[in-house]
Amino acid sequence: MSDTKYIFVTGGNLSGLGKGLAAASMGRLLKARGLKVTILKVDPYINVDAGTMSPYQHGEVFVTRDGAETDLDLGHYERYIDIDLTEKSNITTGQIYQAVIEKERKGSYLGATVQVIPHITNEIKDRIHGLCSQDDETPDVIIIEIGGTVGDIESLPFLEAIRQYRMEQPRGHVLNVHLTYLPLIPTTGELKTKLTQHAVKELRAIGIQPDILLCRSTRDMDDEMRKKIALFCNVPFDAVFSDVDVKNIYFIPLAFEAMGVGSKLVELLSLKCGPPDLTDWKDMVEAIKNPQGKIKIGLVGKYAILRDAYISVLEALAHGGIANKVDVDVDCILSEKLENNENWRDLLAGYSGIVVPGGFGDRGTKGKILACQYAREEKIPFLGLCLGLQIATVEFARNILGIADANSTEFDELTPEPIIDLMPDQKKITRKGGTMRLGHYPCIIKPGTKAHEAYGVDVVKERHRHRLEINNKYRDQLEKAGMIMCGLSPDNLLVEMIELKDHPWFVGTQFHPEFQSRPQRAQPLFRAFIKASLEHHRRVEDLAPGRVEERVKI
Numbered sequence: 001m002s003d004t005k006y007i008f009v010t011g012g013n014l015s016g017l018g019k020g021l022a023a024a025s026m027g028r029l030l031k032a033r034g035l036k037v038t039i040l041k042v043d044p045y046i047n048v049d050a051g052t053m054s055p056y057q058h059g060e061v062f063v064t065r066d067g068a069e070t071d072l073d074l075g076h077y078e079r080y081i082d083i084d085l086t087e088k089s090n091i092t093t094g095q096i097y098q099a100v101i102e103k104e105r106k107g108s109y110l111g112a113t114v115q116v117i118p119h120i121t122n123e124i125k126d127r128i129h130g131l132c133s134q135d136d137e138t139p140d141v142i143i144i145e146i147g148g149t150v151g152d153i154e155s156l157p158f159l160e161a162i163r164q165y166r167m168e169q170p171r172g173h174v175l176n177v178h179l180t181y182l183p184l185i186p187t188t189g190e191l192k193t194k195l196t197q198h199a200v201k202e203l204r205a206i207g208i209q210p211d212i213l214l215c216r217s218t219r220d221m222d223d224e225m226r227k228k229i230a231l232f233c234n235v236p237f238d239a240v241f242s243d244v245d246v247k248n249i250y251f252i253p254l255a256f257e258a259m260g261v262g263s264k265l266v267e268l269l270s271l272k273c274g275p276p277d278l279t280d281w282k283d284m285v286e287a288i289k290n291p292q293g294k295i296k297i298g299l300v301g302k303y304a305i306l307r308d309a310y311i312s313v314l315e316a317l318a319h320g321g322i323a324n325k326v327d328v329d330v331d332c333i334l335s336e337k338l339e340n341n342e343n344w345r346d347l348l349a350g351y352s353g354i355v356v357p358g359g360f361g362d363r364g365t366k367g368k369i370l371a372c373q374y375a376r377e378e379k380i381p382f383l384g385l386c387l388g389l390q391i392a393t394v395e396f397a398r399n400i401l402g403i404a405d406a407n408s409t410e411f412d413e414l415t416p417e418p419i420i421d422l423m424p425d426q427k428k429i430t431r432k433g434g435t436m437r438l439g440h441y442p443c444i445i446k447p448g449t450k451a452h453e454a455y456g457v458d459v460v461k462e463r464h465r466h467r468l469e470i471n472n473k474y475r476d477q478l479e480k481a482g483m484i485m486c487g488l489s490p491d492n493l494l495v496e497m498i499e500l501k502d503h504p505w506f507v508g509t510q511f512h513p514e515f516q517s518r519p520q521r522a523q524p525l526f527r528a529f530i531k532a533s534l535e536h537h538r539r540v541e542d543l544a545p546g547r548v549e550e551r552v553k554i
C-alpha cells in the first residue's frame with residue numbers, strides 16, 4: 001500500500017460553482033508546501049474523451065502533451081499547479097465502459113455477470129490507483145475532481161467507487177471536500193444555508209460524509225452561519241469555509257490560504273511538509289493588481305459567445321499581460337458579425353492586437369479572413385492559432401498572390417487551389433475520435449525571425465490538434481511573396497509557424513501555444529504578441545492622443 005493521500009472533490013446544488021478552480025487552488029497550496037501533487041478529472045459523460053464535443057457543450061478541448069483531448073479543467077490544473085498532465089489525468093464513463101467491455105470480450109471475467117458494482121467501480125478505482133505509479137516518483141497527494149453535480153444519475157458509479165476507495169485505504173488517507181452554494185436573497189441581503197444542507201444530505205445519502213465544505217457565495221459568511229452549517233452538515237466548524245467570488249481567478253489560492261484551507265488539508269491528511277512558500281504566486285498576483293496600462297485585444301472566432309470555448313487562449317493572453325505588466329482586455333468577436341457587413345472594419349478598429357484562434361468547419365471563416373486581412377493591412381499585431389494560421393495563409397494567397405480561389409479543403413473539398421489541405425497520413429482516416437495529429441511535436445525555428453526572437457531557442461515542442469496543413473506545393477510562392485516559414489517540422493515537410501516580412505508582428509502557429517502558458521511563465525509567443533500589441537498601442541497613442549479610446553467606443 002502506497003503512502004499517497006487522496007482528496008476527492010465533489011460538487012452539490014448546481015454546476016458552474018468553480019469546482020475545477022477550487023481543486024486546482026488546493027493543488028497549488030499543497031505544491032507550495034513542497035508536496036508532489038497530481039490531479040485527475042472524472043467526467044461522467046459517455047464520450048470516450050472531450051475531442052468529439054462541440055465547444056458549446058463543454059468549452060474548449062484541452063490537449064495534454066501526450067495528445068489526450070481532455071476537459072478544460074485540466075488547463076486550470078496545469079496553470080495552477082504548474083505540472084504537465086497526461087492522458088491518465090482525465091477519465092470518462094465512456095473510457096471505463098469501453099475498458100470493461102473489452103475485458104469482458106477477452107474473457108477476463110469468464111463466468112461472471114458483469115455489473116456496475118463491482119466491475120465498473122473496480123475499473124474506476126484501478127484508474128485512480130494507477131496514478132500512484134506514474135513513471136516518475138509516487139505523488140504525495142492525488143486530487144480527484146468528480147465532474148457533474150451529486151444527485152445526477154450518471155455520476156453515481158463514480159461516487160460509489162470513491163466511497164469504497166476511502167473504506168479500502170488506511171484511516172486518514174482520504175479526504176472528501178464538497179463544494180456547495182450559498183445563495184444571497186437580494187431583498188433581505190441574507191445568505192441562506194438550506195441549499196448547502198440539502199447538498200450535503202444528498203452526498204451523505206450515498207454514504208459519503210464530507211470532511212471539508214467550501215461554500216461558494218458572493219460574500220463571506222459570519223461565524224453564526226458557519227456554526228449552523230457545521231451543525232446541520234456534521235462537519236467541524238473549522239472545516240467550513242467560504243468560497244467567495246474574487247476579481248481574478250488567480251486570487252483564489254491566496255484567498256483559500258488566508259482562510260486556512262491549506263493547513264486544514266495538511267492537518268486532516270497528516271501530511272509531512274514544510275510551511276507554504278507562495279512568494280512567487282503573491283508576486284504574480286501583485287503584478288495583476290498593479291498593471292501599468294491597459295490594452296484591448298480582439299479575438300475573432302466562431303464560438304465567441306462562449307468565453308470558455310477559448311479559455312486557454314484567454315488565459316495565455318492574460319499571462320502575456322502579466323509578463324508585460326499590462327492589463328489585457330479581450331473582446332471576443334463573433335466572426336460572422338464581420339460577414340456581409342459593410343462596416344466590418346469598424347468592428348476591428350481600436351484593437352491593439354488581433355487573435356484568430358483554432359476552430360473547425362466553414363461557419364464564420366469569411367469573417368476570420370477579413371480579420372486577418374485587416375491585421376495585415378493595418379499592421380496590427382496578429383496571432384493566428386492553428387485554424388488562425390490556415391486562414392491567414394488563405395487570405396495571403398487570395399489577396400497577395402492573387403489566387404482568388406485559394407481555400408482550405410476543410411471548407412471546400414473540391415477547391416482548385418487547396419492552399420490548406422489534409423496531411424497525407426490523414427487522408428485515409430475515417431474515424432473521428434482521437435485521430436487528429438495530437439500532442440507534442442518538435443518544431444525547428446528559423447533564426448532571425450520574430451518567432452526565434454520570442455522563443456530564444458532553435459527547437460521547441462508544442463501541442464497540436466489538427467488534420468490539415470499548408471500545402472507544400474504553394475510554399476515557394478508564399479515565401480517569394482513575403483511569408484516566412486519560420487517554424488518547420490524536423491523533416492521539413494510540415495509548416496508549423498509562419499510570419500510576415502513587412503509587418504511589425506504577424507505570426508501564425510499550426511500548434512496551440514496557449515496550452516503551455518502559465519501565469520508565472522507566459523508562453524513566449526503570447527508574451528511577444530502582447531509586447532508588440534503594447535508597442536502598437538503606444539504608437540497609435542503617440543500619433544493621436546485619445547484616439548484609441550474613441551475607437552474603442554465604436
Ligand code: GLN
Nearest residue numbers: 358359386387466467468
Ligand atoms: N480545422 C483545422 C484542422 O483540422 C484546424 C484545427 C484547429 O484549429 N485546432 O487542421
